Amino acid sequence: MKCENYVKLSFPALSRNESYARAAVGAFVSQLDPTVDELGSVKAAVSEAVTNCVVHAYSECETVGIINITARIKDEEVYIKITDKGCGIEDVKKAMEPLFTTKPELERSGLGFAVMESCCDKVKVSSKAGKGTTVTLTFRFEKRVLK
Amino acid sequence: MLRHVFHKHGYKIQAVSITQQEKGGVFTGAGVEIIKRNGGITAVISGEIGHFEASEIRIRIDAELERLMPSMLILDMSGVSFMDSSGIGLILGRQRIMESFGGGVAVKNPSPSVRRIIQVAGLSRLIISGKNTEDKK
Numbered sequence: 001m002k003c004e005n006y007v008k009l010s011f012p013a014l015s016r017n018e019s020y021a022r023a024a025v026g027a028f029v030s031q032l033d034p035t036v037d038e039l040g041s042v043k044a045a046v047s048e049a050v051t052n053c054v055v056h057a058y059s060e061c062e063t064v065g066i067i068n069i070t071a072r073i074k075d076e077e078v079y080i081k082i083t084d085k086g087c088g089i090e091d092v093k094k095a096m097e098p099l100f101t102t103k104p105e106l107e108r109s110g111l112g113f114a115v116m117e118s119c120c121d122k123v124k125v126s127s128k129a130g131k132g133t134t135v136t137l138t139f140r141f142e143k144r145v146l147k
Numbered sequence: 148m149l150r151h152v153f154h155k156h157g158y159k160i161q162a163v164s165i166t167q168q169e170k171g172g173v174f175t176g177a178g179v180e181i182i183k184r185n186g187g188i189t190a191v192i193s194g195e196i197g198h199f200e201a202s203e204i205r206i207r208i209d210a211e212l213e214r215l216m217p218s219m220l221i222l223d224m225s226g227v228s229f230m231d232s233s234g235i236g237l238i239l240g241r242q243r244i245m246e247s248f249g250g251g252v253a254v255k256n257p258s259p260s261v262r263r264i265i266q267v268a269g270l271s272r273l274i275i276s277g278k279n280t281e282d283k284k
Contacts, residue, residue, distance in 0.1 A: 019195060031210075044260070044264060051232075109235040111267065
């Protein structure tokens with residue numbers, strides 16, 4: 001019996017949930033026996049994407065919105081999709097420029113996407129102003145023989 | 148909250164913070180201990196540095212910077228298990244404050260994963276190893 005493995009997480013965009021999100025996705029990915037470095041990369045990239053949702057997506061909204069994460073394992077590849085239904089990003093290219101931030105007063109360094117790109121094999125961002133944003137992170141883990 | 152006063156390497160070290168900070172009734176899982184030494188201060192950070200934890204760490208450190216205006220701030224990261232770009236914001240923000248009164252910032256003993264984030268930000272020059280700081284005493 002073959003079944004592709006995945007998990008789905010759904011939680012309100014509260015800052016206190018950021019550590020839960022990175023830890024939960026890290027725990028799911030652990031079944032691929034990643035190295036400490038690989039696991040650290042997954043957690044850092046997820047943390048950046050989720051923090052972006054918390055800081056930006058619903059900042060203009062009266063109620064706290066929901067962040068959805070789907071983590072999927074296919075062979076040695078991991079796909080992590082982080083979705084919000086918030087304000088969206090008007091200029092994705094600009095948002096992805098290193099050091100670009102709209103929240104310097106919160107000491108946001110503008111390096112969120114730079115960290116994601118350095119940690120992942122692929123970062124895909126699709127966004128529609130007023131509709132929301134989906135960030136898809138792809139990781140390729142080297143095949144390891146489990147003892 | 149005063150944790151305790153103890154002796155280490157023959158120096159009197161005052162730990163003025165507690166290792167587990169609370170924020171809105173929720174444990175952030177990060178902690179800061181401030182150690183004063185020779186006109187400089189070392190902030191020993193433990194746990195994770197994400198967006199949620201960074202604001203609490205920032206408040207703790209800035210209170211000491213304002214009070215003591217030290218010549219050097221060392222962020223001891225040997226106990227930091229995770230850091231994302233929020234930690235970079237934390238480092239750069241403290242650097243800005245320290246430079247405003249002629250001081251400097253260094254990051255001590257980051258783990259390989261923390262080091263990588265610092266490298267992405269182009270801040271490797273701020274990293275010092277534990278051995279160097281011992282020499283400075």
